[in-house]
Amino acid sequence: MYYFILALLPVLSIFLQSTIFHYFSIKGSIPDLVLIFVVFHAVFRGERRGTLYGVFCGLLEDLYMGRFIGVNVLAKGLTGYIMGKAQGNVFKENLWVGIITVVAGTFINSLVVAVLLMANGTVLDLEVVYSVLYQCLYNLLLAGPIYIWYYYYIYDGLMRAAGEN
Amino acid sequence: MFKLLKSKWFWLILVVVIGAFITMNQTSLPREDITLLEKAVHGIYTPLQNGINDIRGHWGYIGDLVSDKRTLQNRINELEKRNIQMAIDNQALREYEAQAKRLQELLEFKEDNLDIYDLQAAAIIARSPNNWNKTVLINVGANAGIQRGMPVIHPDGLVGRISSVSQNSAQVSLITDREMAVGVILQRSRETNGIVEGTGSSDVLRMNNIPYYSSIEENDRVITSGLSANYPKGIVVGTVSKVNREPSGLLLSAEVKPAVDFDRLEEVLVITNYHPPPVEDEETGE
Numbered sequence: 015m016y017y018f019i020l021a022l023l024p025v026l027s028i029f030l031q032s033t034i035f036h037y038f039s040i041k042g043s044i045p046d047l048v049l050i051f052v053v054f055h056a057v058f059r060g061e062r063r064g065t066l067y068g069v070f071c072g073l074l075e076d077l078y079m080g081r082f083i084g085v086n087v088l089a090k091g092l093t094g095y096i097m098g099k100a101q102g103n104v105f106k107e108n109l110w111v112g113i114i115t116v117v118a119g120t121f122i123n124s125l126v127v128a129v130l131l132m133a134n135g136t137v138l139d140l141e142v143v144y145s146v147l148y149q150c151l152y153n154l155l156l157a158g159p160i161y162i163w164y165y166y167y168i169y170d171g172l173m174r175a176a177g178e179n
Numbered sequence: 180m181f182k183l184l185k186s187k188w189f190w191l192i193l194v195v196v197i198g199a200f201i202t203m204n205q206t207s208l209p210r211e212d213i214t215l216l217e218k219a220v221h222g223i224y225t226p227l228q229n230g231i232n233d234i235r236g237h238w239g240y241i242g243d244l245v246s247d248k249r250t251l252q253n254r255i256n257e258l259e260k261r262n263i264q265m266a267i268d269n270q271a272l273r274e275y276e277a278q279a280k281r282l283q284e285l286l287e288f289k290e291d292n293l294d295i296y297d298l299q300a301a302a303i304i305a306r307s308p309n310n311w312n313k314t315v316l317i318n319v320g321a322n323a324g325i326q327r328g329m330p331v332i333h334p335d336g337l338v339g340r341i342s343s344v345s346q347n348s349a350q351v352s353l354i355t356d357r358e359m360a361v362g363v364i365l366q367r368s369r370e371t372n373g374i375v376e377g378t379g380s381s382d383v384l385r386m387n388n389i390p391y392y393s394s395i396e397e398n399d400r401v402i403t404s405g406l407s408a409n410y411p412k413g414i415v416v417g418t419v420s421k422v423n424r425e426p427s428g429l430l431l432s433a434e435v436k437p438a439v440d441f442d443r444l445e446e447v448l449v450i451t452n453y454h455p456p457p458v459e460d461e462e463t464g465e
Contacts, residue, residue: 029224031308032316033231042381042442043310062188069195076202077220079312080213080343080350081358083206084199086309091195127311134207136357141380145310 023051024071028078043148045156046120048075052090053097053119054164058106061098068094082134089126093119112161113154120150212327213343221316221345228304228348229318296411298332298448299323304348313356313377315339317447320347328409330450336415336438337361337403338447349449354416355381355441363416364404368394372404375416381441384417389431395422401435411453 027047035044048071056064072086079086097115104111124146132138301317319325321344331338331351339359342352352359355377363386365371371393375386389395399419405412417435424431 025223028308029227032224032305033228036306044308046309048308065192074220075308077217078224078308079314080217081206081312082203084201084203087199088196130203131311134203138357139378141378145379149310 020055020067021070024048024074027051028075032078040148040152041144043145043152045152046123046149047156047160048072049090049093049119049123050116050153050157050160051164052094053115054112054161056094056098057101057104057111057115058164058168059098060101061095064094064098065091066094068092082131085127085130085134088130089123092126093123096122106165109158109161112164113157116153116157116161117150120146120153124149213345217343218345221348224305225316225318225345225348228316232302232304232318296450297452299325299451300446300448301349302446303444311357311379313353313359313379313381313441314342315351315353315444315447316348317351317449318348319449320345320349322346324451325349325449330410330414330453331447332414332450333439333444333447335440336417337410338439338441338444340409341449351447353377353381353441354384355379355437361410361416362404362407363401365393365395366400366402366415368399371395372406375401375435382436383420384435384437386419386433386435387430389422389433391424391429391431393431395419395431395433397422411450 027050031044031047035047038044052064052068052071055067059067068090069087072088072090073083075086075090076083097119100118101111101115124142128138128142299319301319303315304318305316307314317331325341325344327341327344329341331340337354339351339353339356341349343350354361354375357377357379359377361375363373363375371389373386373389375384378385386401397419401416401419403410403412403414403416415438417437419433420436421434422431423433
């Protein structure tokens with residue numbers, strides 16, 4: 015059940031991001047729900063699982079887009095690793111953990127994607143910075159409620175890993 | 180160092196990174212066909228996205244039912260006024276069309292107006308799930324004869340090109356995407372050729388490398404030139420909103436406001452029978 019929900023979350027996120035969220039975009043920017051779930055998984059499960067989950071989610075996203083397959087694999091994988099490594103001994107009951115990690119994760123993910131796209135010949139300008147800032151704001155708004163839900167389900171609900179109480 | 184080499188985790192990550200760079204390189208160029216895995220992913224999403232599009236259509240209908248009657252009446256009045264104006268413009272345009280056809284026959288010009296093309300209507304059921312690409316998904320695919328590379332238009336102007344095709348859906352790269360470029364010409368003067376590129380923003384396109392002696396000015400209409408093999412000639416791309424001089428002083432650049440409102444785009448038309456003009460072989464002259 016746990017792994018099924020883990021796999022379902024990015025699928026649902028991509029579906030929401032490609033349909034409903036565009037009607038609620040901020041200056042053309044939509045949130046990155048996939049990234050939020052990768053970051054939270056890394057925070058709760060550590061850097062190795064965070065990296066693997068980031069790679070899996072990034073691959074799903076890249077297969078949907080069909081162009082530059084591998085960019086999101088590396089970006090979300092690296093974000094999962096860094097967030098997992100940085101979570102250390104923080105108190106996960108604290109909501110600020112969720113918010114700060116999502117903001118940091120948004121910047122890391124966007125930076126890696128931008129570098130890889132430029133390495134592949136795409137020309138980027140300052141508009142990208144504004145787009146990332148608006149996305150960061152949107153992710154920040156969603157991070158709080160999703161973190162509360164995620165924390166509850168990790169310890170008490172459907173996403174409780176097998177063998178844990 | 181040796182401890183690292185013995186770690187399975189290290190080798191797994193190395194394989195993933197190398198694999199990612201290889202696939203990135205392979206998929207950076209446009210591909211004729213997408214892989215089975217990508218088609219499977221699209222096959223999962225397309226029915227769901229079609230469903231959401233249907234629900235949104237019904238929701239809009241319900242919204243109209245409960246809207247203020249006065250608001251609806253004002254909207255109807257506005258549309259009727261626009262309709263009358265368009266009917267008047269249409270009469271004049273038909274006269275110009277007839278005159279142009281007569282002159283073309285006299286001068287034996289090849290016909291390349293838009294009305295000779297077959298158009299397949301399609302609804303937009305999804306957009307790109309990230310902010311880096313500007314693509315939309317339409318609800319017709321290989322089952323309707325859609326192929327990669329077909330131009331996509333809207334009554335207001337040019338929308339983009341089909342970039343990949345699945346059985347029941349197709350992905351359209353919009354001209355506002357950073358990777359897209361369109362060969363254009365100014366409708367008024369017809370002397371300035373150029374390329375309009377997407378900037379990632381849905382209300383600005385960029386036209387570069389315009390010669391300094393060009394007569395380009397604000398509010399000039401920009402249309403496809405037909406010189407590239409991608410789009411037919413004469414489709415409106417946008418209007419010039421700003422002209423800048425490059426630091427070197429030899430070239431101009433311009434910002435072009437797209438003719439199509441990409442944020443509110445809901446339906447498009449795919450040109451299914453556009454064949455680019457044959458290129459003359461320099462050696463054989465054929």
